[in-house]
Structure formats: structure tokens, C-alpha cells
Amino acid sequence: MLAIVAYALGVMYTPGPVNLLGLNVGINGQGRQSVGFCLGVGTAMLAYLLVLGWAGAAWIDDEALVVVSALGCSYIVYLAIKLARSSADLSSLDNAPRLLNFRDGLVMQLLNPKAILATLPIATLQFPAADIHGLSLVFWAFGLSMLAAGAPGSYIVIGSAVGSRVKSTAIVKGFNWLMAGLLVVVAVSISVEHVWLPLTARN
Numbered sequence: 001m002l003a004i005v006a007y008a009l010g011v012m013y014t015p016g017p018v019n020l021l022g023l024n025v026g027i028n029g030q031g032r033q034s035v036g037f038c039l040g041v042g043t044a045m046l047a048y049l050l051v052l053g054w055a056g057a058a059w060i061d062d063e064a065l066v067v068v069s070a071l072g073c074s075y076i077v078y079l080a081i082k083l084a085r086s087s088a089d090l091s092s093l094d095n096a097p098r099l100l101n102f103r104d105g106l107v108m109q110l111l112n113p114k115a116i117l118a119t120l121p122i123a124t125l126q127f128p129a130a131d132i133h134g135l136s137l138v139f140w141a142f143g144l145s146m147l148a149a150g151a152p153g154s155y156i157v158i159g160s161a162v163g164s165r166v167k168s169t170a171i172v173k174g175f176n177w178l179m180a181g182l183l184v185v186v187a188v189s190i191s192v193e194h195v196w197l198p199l200t201a202r203n
Contacts, residue, residue, distance in 0.1 A: 004126045008144050011118040012045075012151040017076050017186045018108060022152030024083060024179040025100055026159020028172060034156060040105025042149030048115060049141035052123035053133075062198060065113055069194035072111030073187040079104060080183035083176055105152070113194045 013019070018041055025034045079100075109115050122144065127133065132140050166172055 001130050012148050018152050019155045022155035023159040026156035027163035029163050031156040031160045034100045036102035037100035037105040038149045038153045040102040041109045042145040044106050044109030045148035046145035048119040049123055053127055053137045066195055066198050069113040073191040075108055075111050076183050076187040080180040084180035
């Protein structure tokens with residue numbers, strides 16, 4: 001069972017689009033306003049763990065993964081644009097529009113092909129191997145989903161620590177653009193790996 005936790009920590013806490021966004025909102029001083037984003041991420045992971053744990057991987061075929069990947073890449077680009085256009089006015093962070101909310105976390109994680117690929121081994125291999133099913137599956141899924149919510153949360157804390165030392169609006173705005181650019185790179189890499197290559201392989 002420790003192997004399940006170790007694997008979950010490894011895949012959830014490494015840098016990715018969700019965690020990069022968490023880092024950025026922390027630097028922008030909007031950590032408290034973005035708690036809903038973390039809960040959205042955790043809720044999406046809970047849904048995947050429960051559905052895949054009970055139904056198995058039968059409904060995740062190659063075509064479904066391509067569609068989810070394409071939608072997910074589009075949403076990542078949307079959030080990158082939202083991030084690049086956000087205000088960097090350090091004097092009015094309390095009144096600034098929220099960069100991320102529950103819906104953003106939920107939708108982004110549901111459409112993140114890496115989230116599906118990360119939960120598949122846990123739900124379809126590790127849970128059955130550890131004889132985790134029924135009510136115990138619900139408890140494990142809830143616990144792992146809380147770990148998932150804590151991943152962007154930990155990046156928000158790190159970003160907040162860094163952001164509290166930054167006093168220049170230009171630096172914050174530049175970081176917003178940098179993070180937006182990285183998100184676009186992530187979206188392109190996902191689209192190549194999970195959309196373009198699978199589609200071209202069929203031809």
C-alpha cells in the first residue's frame with residue numbers, strides 16, 4: 001500500500017500544467033482565492049479513481065483519449081491566455097479578478113490526459129493487487145484525491161513565499177507571461193504525444 005502512496009506522490013507533485021498554475025497564482029498573491037481550484041483538481045481525481053476503480057479501463061479507449069487530449073490542450077491554452085492577460089497590479093491584489101476557480105481546476109484535470117494515465121495504474125492494477133475494493137476503495141480514492149488537491153496547493157505556498165518578496169509589477173507581469181508560455185508549450189507537447197501521433201499512426 002505504501003507503493004500506491006509513493007506512486008501517487010510521484011505523479012501528482014512533479015511539475016505539470018496544474019502545478020505550474022498553482023505556482024503562478026501564489027506568486028500573484030492570490031493563494032487564498034484559489035483554494036477552489038485545488039478542490040476542483042481533487043474532485044476530478046476522485047471521480048477518475050472511483051469510476052476507473054469500479055468500472056475498470058474498458059471505457060478509456062484510444063479514440064476517447066484523443067478527444068479528451070484535444071479538449072484538454074484547448075483548455076490549457078485558454079488558461080494560458082487568461083493568465084497572460086491578468087492584472088499584475090500588486091497594490092490591488094485583494095480586488096483583482098481570480099485567476100483560477102473550482103471550475104478551472106475541475107475541467108482542466110478532467111480533460112488532462114496525464115491525469116487519466118496517472119490514475120489508470122492505481123485504479124486498475126494497484127487497487128486490485130492490494131485487495132482494495134468496495135468501501136475501502138472509496139476511502140482510498142478520497143485520500144488520494146486530497147493528495148491531488150494538495151499538489152497545486154503546495155506550489156501555491158511556494159509561489160506565495162516567492163511572491164511576498166517581489167515588489168515589482170513588471171517582474172510579476174513577466175512571470176505571468178513566462179508561465180503562460182510554458183503552459184502553451186505543455187499544451188503543444190500533449191497534443192503531439194496524445195493527439196497528433198495517435199491520429200497519424202492510424203493512417
